[in-house]
Amino acid sequence: GQNIDQPTEMTATEGAIVQINCTYQTSGFNGLFWYQQHAGEAPTFLSYNVLDGLEEKGRFSSFLSRSKGYSYLLLKELQMKDSASYLCAVGSRGSTLGRLYFGRGTQLTVWP
Amino acid sequence: EADIYQTPRYLVIGTGKKITLECSQTMGHDKMYWYQQDPGMELHLIHYSYGVNSTEKGDLSSESTVSRIRTEHFPLTLESARPSHTSQYLCASQSGGAYEQYFGPGTRLTVT
Numbered sequence: 001g002q003n004i005d006q007p008t009e010m011t012a013t014e015g016a017i018v019q020i021n022c023t024y025q026t027s028g029f030n031g032l033f034w035y036q037q038h039a040g041e042a043p044t045f046l047s048y049n050v051l052d053g054l055e056e057k058g059r060f061s062s063f064l065s066r067s068k069g070y071s072y073l074l075l076k077e078l079q080m081k082d083s084a085s086y087l088c089a090v091g092s093r094g095s096t097l098g099r100l101y102f103g104r105g106t107q108l109t110v111w112p
Numbered sequence: 113e114a115d116i117y118q119t120p121r122y123l124v125i126g127t128g129k130k131i132t133l134e135c136s137q138t139m140g141h142d143k144m145y146w147y148q149q150d151p152g153m154e155l156h157l158i159h160y161s162y163g164v165n166s167t168e169k170g171d172l173s174s175e176s177t178v179s180r181i182r183t184e185h186f187p188l189t190l191e192s193a194r195p196s197h198t199s200q201y202l203c204a205s206q207s208g209g210a211y212e213q214y215f216g217p218g219t220r221l222t223v224t
Contacts, residue, residue, distance in 0.1 A: 008152070031211055041218075042217050044215070045212045048212065089155075091211065099145070099157060100213065107152075
């Protein structure tokens with residue numbers, strides 16, 4: 001089975017840096033995904049890690065340690081529009097389908 | 113950019129009614145998914161398909177059914193709606209060789 005854990009809520013101020021952690025236990029790991037979901041909207045893809053290390057994409061970076069079952073999403077130079085829920089998801093191996101298992105999401109609020 | 117559409121966006125319906133939630137994508141993606149998401153909770157996979165005439169049930173027990181007669185279309189049907197079906201339903205699609213899932217805007221269903 002899959003067990004994905006991330007904090008429920010976080011707050012930060014505009015311009016700051018925030019790190020959202022995600023731990024997982026899975027049978028058959030096939031990638032770690034981060035999605036952003038604004039209230040009432042669809043999730044949008046942010047990042048994908050399948051190997052250990054840091055992937056940087058503009059203001060957002062994502063880190064993976066497979067041996068520790070741990071990932072984090074790092075958001076720099078926070079903006080008000082970054083207020084959203086951030087979903088950690090794990091891909092499952094052993095299937096022809098690229099199915100994902102999602103955590104409950106971390107609701108980030110950015111204050112001015 | 114992937115284009116994936118869901119209709120209706122909002123639906124309020126009485127108990128016992130039959131409803132169909134529509135999902136269409138214009139990217140020619142082979143893989144399509146239906147997720148159910150309650151506020152503050154993780155996305156649960158309820159149905160998936162990896163091609164025409166191929167459908168499978170996901171993790172969440174559901175009284176819904178799906179069909180995949182055309183690549184671009186993946187409708188979800190509830191034969192008899194119940195208040196427990198009140199939720200947000202998200203459709204997603206994925207190219208066969210890619211890892212990113214693209215989500216539609218969702219249908220927020222309320223069963224009274």
